Amino acid sequence: MATVSMTVNGKSVSAEVEGRTLLSAFLREGLGMTGTHVGCDTSQCGACVVHVNGEPVKSCTMFASEAEGAEVATIEGVAAEDGTLSVIQQAFQDYHGLQCGFCTPGMVMSAAALLKDNPKPTEGEIRKYLEGNICRCTGYHNIVRAIMAASGQDVPAVAAE
């Protein structure tokens, strides 16, 4: 066991972890932050995406100890303190970009990372970027639309094509 310290959604946390404890497990079981989901064990599905020092990371692929001193952002920290949804979260609701909700935290975190680097992605760029996030419910249609809407693009026009 070793002590690991990091900042999660702006708050400092510190805990004893085993060397083999994954960041996803640390968040879920150590901190009780169950918004980050684990959908596979081969780093394929992306339900566990969080941001570490501003970069999207599959938290099931990183040891908690590797996040020592890092700034970690999770889905719990995306909405405003008063509960107001972020632009991306609101677009996911407006465009029905989620159904069962299990992949959603990872989708939102990946979308946020995409739009940070590419504020107006094309449909093709969005689809390619989401290669590491699997959704089984939506057929991706409304996820892509939601991300286009969140980036200020005209969604009905693209959907009709």
Add this chain to the structure above:
Amino acid sequence: MPKDHGIGASNKRREDIRFLTGNGNYSDDINVAGQAHVHFLRSDMAHGNIKSIDTAAASKMPGVVRIFTADDLEGIGGVPCGFQITDRHGEVMQEPAHPVLASGKVRHVGDPIAAIVADTLEQARDAAEAIDLDIEELPAVVDMRTALDAGTAKVHDDLTSNLCFDWGFVEENAGAVDEAIKNAAHVTTLELVNNRLIANPMEPRVAVGDYNRSNDESTLYTTSQNPHVVRLLMGAFVLSIPEHKLRVVAPDVGGGFGSKIFHYAEEAFVTLASRALNRGVKWTSTRSEAFMSDAHGRDHVTKIELALDGDNNFAAIRTTTLANMGAYLSTFGPMVPTWLHGTLMAGNYRTPLVYCNVKAIFTNTVPVDAYRGAGRPEATFQLERVIDKAARELGVDPIALRRQNFITEFPYATPVAVEYDTGDYNATMDKLIEISDMAGFDARLAKSKANGKLRGFGMNCYIEACGVAPSQLVGQLGARAGLWESATVRVNATGSISVLTGTHSHGQGHETTFAQVVSEMIGIDENQIDVVHGDTARTPMGMGTYGSRSIAVGGSALVRATEKIINKAKKIAAHLMEASDADIELKDGMFSVAGTDKSLAWGDITLAAYVPHNYPLEEIEPGLEETAFYDPSNFVYPAGAYACEVEVDPDTGKVTIERFAAADDFGNIINPMIVEGQVHGGLGQGIGQALLEGCVYDENGQLLSASFMDYAMPRADDVPFYDVDHSCQTPCTHNPLGVKGCGEAGAIGSPPAVVNAVVDALQRNGKDVTHIDMPLSPHRVWSAMNG
């Protein structure tokens, strides 16, 4: 002008807020105080005799609480099957025991052999490594086509063979069908495989057992589409726990697609272990475990023959199928290739004679059961592929051939035991031609050609029977359950409402749509209505969500319960306003006396019901809460027409979906946004089946496609935007909302369109390819092209 509230409005989903903010409450988010964790040691062999299981060293490992094997489960029942098929000779199916932990033999990779309960999951996993197993490997039965041959190993030694049943439907028609095929002007034959799939909801299964010794109650938190069914099956058949001592909670569930209908051994294990250890016991499936323990889907090998007369009218269909049951019978496994498959073989067409033979086979593979569509995709695929092939052989337009044979008058009794109440297949075909821009195909074809790509167009129709199901009918067919649904409408004193439904929402948005129905009927704001589901302690007994049944059956129960509420509220209003019941009108949440200016608000009535000071207590009970159970008189029959355009890369065989259009008739619609989302999701899964997904076992029964690295799930860049339309609406004639189901249509209707399109692309380029089995991987398509 689209509606902005009530039935027909595209309300945003209220459940989204918790999912978008990380506040969902999924089963793995639930931990009970002092819980232990269980890890299942699973067979890495497909078939073998268990000679010994030595747990002595493992039991002494740090943190180990107890290790269970089959020897510890004496007196515990097996996992039951919920459907019994009677075969074409009048014999009931062969039904093997399905022990909670493997007993005597292991029968598939993933069969649980031992359950290690420890303080932490890591300790349980570590201890599993120290268990000494001696298993004598036996030849595995993998290929259904040789499973019945003499000399093939038997999956179950106590059964006479690997044949579960040999079903014929309609058996009395068999001779007439043979005769019609013999005498037909033209017969088109197609042999195909409906590929084995894995549902793969993104949330792996979880089961948490929590026993309370003080009142002898067990609670099971589980990833289920139907918690009451799990309570019934597990309580009555496996653990002998009466229902009033067993609570099953299915909280937020991250997708199901059928795979979370079934009662699984792990649920029974955590419940019994929690009782035995007087401690909570939790199991969370890894994805790798999910691949080898969740029920798989499809896996049919089929030959279909379509006979046509000299005028191209369909004369008869004969189809024979080998259906994989896997190693044990899952909850609804036998129902899928029979009553959910044979009954759909008429499709949208007037075919006077149909005969369907299904041999269900045991193999050393994971049990096979319902996956989105369940039997209906298998029926639709073979029928719509053989029609396309027939059109090519006859040199006629595949759309014209379909139109010529459409059923156009309703109700229509098919030769396969179901009666379609309503439909308009020409209307959805017309709509498809419009939304798919069929007229623009030639221009797109030329463009593809200029880019060095082969382009093809494929379409098909579909019909499905869903809204399962009339209890008396399915009882005659072999169901061991009723398939009604329930709803309680609990009106609170201040007028807010809790709807308690026996259905379960795991992505379908019932919390939003069910509130829309009640809001429409009473005329109060949807925000005053909450919908509760997924807890046997809170909701009336219900049969859950699958078979596109929630709005058609559960919604009907909800309407009936709300009608009772309105009737009683009107009586109260009549008393308070000193009028006759018959003169009370309800509009927008106001009760008024016809022809007067007297009126009372909803809240006045609900308060009076609970504060009955001026109240006809001699005539009406106080309170305002009603329950209804609704048993449908027929299935519902959504139908439609789908079209796909593909490009094929001639150098690699890679197929890309360029366009996909779906014109559906779902009858009346409660929330168009949610309906479209359901179709999108179904299309994603159907395209996945057609192009990408395939569960593969090697000849030794090793599961080769056992992770997301090996089993190709559709990703965002594998699919296009879809053009979907549901404006053709022929309302269901036998349920109060006039609704049909929409959950499975996309997955049922889309695979044949994709394959038809790829065959079209190859044929247009002079390749004599009439069929390619799914998934249409680049390798398969390239091989077919280069024959």
